[in-house]
Amino acid sequence: MKKRGKGIACIFYGTGYGNGFPDVSRAYARLLKDGKVEISVGATEVGQGAKTVMVQIAAETLGLSDKDIVLINEDTSKTPDAGTAAASRQTYNTGNAVKIACENLREKILDEAVKLLGVNTKVGLHIKDGLIHVKSYPSRNVSLKEIAENNKELKAEGIFTAQTTQMDENGQGAPYWPYTFASCAVEVEVDTETGEVKILRAKHVLDVGRAVNPTLVEGQIDGGFAMGVGYALMEDIGLKEGRMTNGSFEKSIIPTSLDIPEIEKVLIEYP
Amino acid sequence: MEAIKPKSLEEVLEYKYKYKNDAKIIAGGTDLIIKIRKGEENPKVILDISTIQELKGIRETLEYIDIGSATTFTKISECILLNKNLKGLKDAAKSVGSPQIRNRGTVGGNICNASPAADTVPPLLALDSILVLERKGRKREVYLKDFFKDKGRVDLGEDEILTRIKFKNLLKNQGLGFYKLGLRRALAISRLSFAVFLEIDEMNRIEIIRIASGAIGRFPMREYELEEYLTGRIINEDTLKEAESLLERIIFERLKGRQTAKFKSIAAKGVFKKALLNALYLCKGVNEFEKN
Numbered sequence: 001m002k003k004r005g006k007g008i009a010c011i012f013y014g015t016g017y018g019n020g021f022p023d024v025s026r027a028y029a030r031l032l033k034d035g036k037v038e039i040s041v042g043a044t045e046v047g048q049g050a051k052t053v054m055v056q057i058a059a060e061t062l063g064l065s066d067k068d069i070v071l072i073n074e075d076t077s078k079t080p081d082a083g084t085a086a087a088s089r090q091t092y093n094t095g096n097a098v099k100i101a102c103e104n105l106r107e108k109i110l111d112e113a114v115k116l117l118g119v120n121t122k123v124g125l126h127i128k129d130g131l132i133h134v135k136s137y138p139s140r141n142v143s144l145k146e147i148a149e150n151n152k153e154l155k156a157e158g159i160f161t162a163q164t165t166q167m168d169e170n171g172q173g174a175p176y177w178p179y180t181f182a183s184c185a186v187e188v189e190v191d192t193e194t195g196e197v198k199i200l201r202a203k204h205v206l207d208v209g210r211a212v213n214p215t216l217v218e219g220q221i222d223g224g225f226a227m228g229v230g231y232a233l234m235e236d237i238g239l240k241e242g243r244m245t246n247g248s249f250e251k252s253i254i255p256t257s258l259d260i261p262e263i264e265k266v267l268i269e270y271p
Numbered sequence: 272m273e274a275i276k277p278k279s280l281e282e283v284l285e286y287k288y289k290y291k292n293d294a295k296i297i298a299g300g301t302d303l304i305i306k307i308r309k310g311e312e313n314p315k316v317i318l319d320i321s322t323i324q325e326l327k328g329i330r331e332t333l334e335y336i337d338i339g340s341a342t343t344f345t346k347i348s349e350c351i352l353l354n355k356n357l358k359g360l361k362d363a364a365k366s367v368g369s370p371q372i373r374n375r376g377t378v379g380g381n382i383c384n385a386s387p388a389a390d391t392v393p394p395l396l397a398l399d400s401i402l403v404l405e406r407k408g409r410k411r412e413v414y415l416k417d418f419f420k421d422k423g424r425v426d427l428g429e430d431e432i433l434t435r436i437k438f439k440n441l442l443k444n445q446g447l448g449f450y451k452l453g454l455r456r457a458l459a460i461s462r463l464s465f466a467v468f469l470e471i472d473e474m475n476r477i478e479i480i481r482i483a484s485g486a487i488g489r490f491p492m493r494e495y496e497l498e499e500y501l502t503g504r505i506i507n508e509d510t511l512k513e514a515e516s517l518l519e520r521i522i523f524e525r526l527k528g529r530q531t532a533k534f535k536s537i538a539a540k541g542v543f544k545k546a547l548l549n550a551l552y553l554c555k556g557v558n559e560f561e562k563n
Contacts, residue, residue, distance in 0.1 A: 193541025194452055195534070234454060250460070258456035 001192045004200070010183040014176030016089040020166030023089065025097035026080035029058065029105040030155035035130055035145030037062055037105065038070045042082035043094045045074065047223075049216035050090045056212060057095045061102035063127035064144075080157070091212055092178055093162050101158025108154050109147055116142045116150060181207040184225070197233055199261045207268040218265050225263055230254040272307075276319040280405070283320055283432065288407040290316045291429040297321070298341045299375035301368070302384050326379070326434060329353065337437040340379025344391070345370070347378060356441040356553045359449035359466050359546070360394040366451050367391070369458050379433045382415070385425050385490050392491040393466035394449050396483035398438035406431040419490035445470045446553025450545035451485075452538060461486045463538055465546035471554050475506045482543070487522055487535055496521055497543075506551060515540040 017023040027041040039058045045051045055069045062069075072078055082094040110122040113132040117140060119125070124135045132147070134140040148154065163177035187200045204221050211217045234253040238245035246252040275294075277283045287294055295314035297303050298321050306312040320326055326341035329350045336352065347353070347364040367373050367381075367390045381389045382402070392415070400415040406428055415436070418426050427433065441447065449466045453459025464485035470478040480501050482494040497518055504510045522539045526532035 191541065193544065194538050195541075196452065253454045253459070256455055256457040 002189050003192060004187060004189050006185065006187050008183065008185040010181070013088070013180045013182065015092050015178045015180060016087050016162045016164060016176060017083075018087075018164050018175040020164055020175070023083065023093060023162035023164055025082040025089075025094040025160045027054075027082065027094065027097040027101040027158045028080055028155060029062075029098075029101040029158070031105065031109065031144065031148045031151075032070065033145075033148045033152065035143060035148055036068045036070050037064060037102070037144075038072060039098055039101070040072045040079040041094060041098060042076060042079045043073050043090050044085040046085045048085065048090065048220060049213060050085065050094070052216060053091050053095060053212050054098050057098050058102050061099050062106055064130060068130060068144075088180070089162070092209075093160055095212065096160040097158045099158065100160055101156050104156035104158060105154065108156055109144065112147045112151050112154065113142055116147065178209065180209075184228075199229065199259075201261050201264070203264040203266070205266040205268065207270060209269065209271075211267050211269055214267055217267055221265050222260070222263060226255050226260050229260060272314065273316045274319060275316060277323065280323055280325045280434065283318060283323060284405060284407045284430075286316070286318055287432055288430045290318075294318050296383075296432055298326075298377040298380050299343065299372075301372050301376040302380060302386075320432075321377075331440065332437075334439050335437045336440050337435055338378060339435055340382075340433045341377050342379075344368075344373040344376050344378070344381075347391070348373065354441065356443070356446045358553055359447035359468075359549060360391065360398070362449045362549075363391045363394045363451070363464075363466065366449075366453070366459075366461075378436060382418070382436070383425055383427065383433055385419055385421075385423050387422060387488060387490050388461040388464075388486040389491055390451065390461055390464065390485070393464050393483035393485040394447055395436060395438065396491055396493055397447060397466040397468040397481045399468070399481055400436050400438040402433055403435040403437065404428075404431050405434045410434075416493050419492070422489040442470070443556070444472070444554055445479075446550040448546045448549025448551070448553060450542050450549060452542050463487060463535055463542050465539070465543045467543070467546045467550040469547070469550035469554055471506070471551070475551075477501050477504055477506060482546075484522075484539070484543075487539060488525060494518070494521065506547075511544060511547075515544065518543055 027039060030038045032038050037058065039054060041054055043050045043054060051071060051073060055066050055071050058069045059066045082097060083089065110125050113125055114122055119134060126133050126135045130144050131141045164175060165173060167173035167175050183205050186202045189198045189200055202225060204225065208217055234255060236246060237252060275286055277286055293315040295303060295312065295317050297317045297319050303312060320341050323341060326339040328342060329338045329352050331352055344364040344367045348361045353361060367376060378391050381391045396415055401412050402415055402418055404411050404413060404427065407430065413426060420426055447468050451464040452462050454462060466483045468481040472478055480498050482497050483491060484494055485491045497514060500517055501514055519536045519540055523532055523536035526535055
């Protein structure tokens with residue numbers, strides 16, 4: 001016989017290290033001689049999309065297209081420390097460091113533009129498609145390439161320190177600043193004759209703040225869901241007197257794509 | 272370790288005669304390579320038969336279907352010669368590992384490694400397959416059901432190799448059903464499987480039934496007691512219930528003392544029933560039995 005059941009669960013999850021632990025990300029932004037901007041950041045791509053997101057944030061902050069951003073990451077001999085790719089912190093923490101670095105670089109670029117355009121203030125200057133315009137007089141412009149030729153040393157740093165406080169001795173307090181709120185509902189069918197469990201459908205709703213890249217967020221939901229299915233239904237290292245009996249992926253089972261249903265995803269972007 | 276790639280079956284048999292047990296046959300390598308890496312096997316010579324045409328492919332000769340031992344699971348699951356009444360064999364071939372493993376792994380390896388969980392063996396047992404075994408200058412045939420001697424041990428001489436597997440093609444009122452219970456839907460080693468060959472008359476009376484199980488013994492085996500009980504009976508709910516409780520007793524007895532005895536003896540009922548119903552629907556000409 002087949003029996004069906006439904007379940008729903010809600011969680012909230014703190015982003016970053018939390019509990020007063022130093023949580024600092026650093027990034028460098030540098031104007032290259034061809035007018036492109038190089039971002040150096042230690043952030044590690046582990047499949048979450050850091051490489052895509054850092055480029056997106058830099059491009060948007062500087063008014064450039066993603067093709068004009070050159071990303072150097074992961075290489076610890078060349079890039080500043082951006083902390084671990086853990087605790088769901090790279091997009092928020094390191095993304096902010098990239099944003100700050102780009103804002104600082106932007107100010108330096110505009111300072112140079114003021115000189116080259118012969119205007120009296122940065123106010124009213126605007127970067128779009130690699131050109132700096134006087135907003136009210138668009139034909140008065142100078143390109144980033146010209147600025148780079150004029151000044152080869154334009155670079156800036158961005159440091160972002162996440163807000164986090166230590167909990168008291170009773171484990172009370174507000175250890176994190178940003179939180180993600182999420183809920184998940186599933187419908188499951190159990191074959192009572194064979195013990196087989198099949199997830200018929202699933203729905204996820206996440207309050208993610210601003211989804212910098214919604215497709216990547218959905219990809220993270222797919223992956224997170226599959227991991228949850230593994231924990232709930234399959235994974236077992238089979239500890240016996242301190243030894244693993246399921247010590248290889250032959251025996252330690254995690255779900256394949258065939259075990260995962262289509263997941264309906266809703267992103268709440270607030271504010 | 273020396274690797275030899277013979278150009279013909281004759282050459283393979285020549286080398287096997289020369290090296291005997293020092294030579295290990297490799298076709299897909301999906302089991303052997305892992306054993307070599309783990310240090311469980313360290314043969315002096317490996318004989319690669321993966322490109323020997325005489326050992327590959329599926330053909331129909333008179334009333335027999337004849338499968339070369341180096342035929343891959345992918346080829347079996349896609350073969351148009353295997354008609355829809357043989358769906359159970361294709362289902363079993365499709366349930367092996369992943370597409371990559373199915374593209375490499377062969378039915379001959381599945382049989383000769385004699386794993387209790389070998390996926391294509393229960394359907395081949397239910398088909399009452401005959402194995403063709405060859406050595407230099409000699410050929411013999413043995414029933415698959417008599418081939419397994421113990422876990423991992425088969426009736427194969429030191430200079431002998433398995434060349435072909437054959438069974439009688441199915442008639443319209445016959446069907447082969449298969450069902451496998453794994454820990455997940457793909458890339459899963461069988462925890463329990465059943466294959467059922469069935470021939471019925473218009474009244475749903477069982478004329479012939481052959482039942483084979485996987486992963487509940489030292490090797491895949493026929494369930495003669497259950498076959499005997501079911502032969503001549505009309506398939507209905509009462510028959511099924513009786514058969515299931517008989518099966519539960521048989522399996523519990525066989526696995527007595529093992530941790531899995533209780534689970535497997537209960538789950539075997541459900542898995543057997545699904546394989547039987549799959550076979551029944553094929554006999555009745557119903558196109559697709561909704562498995563889930």
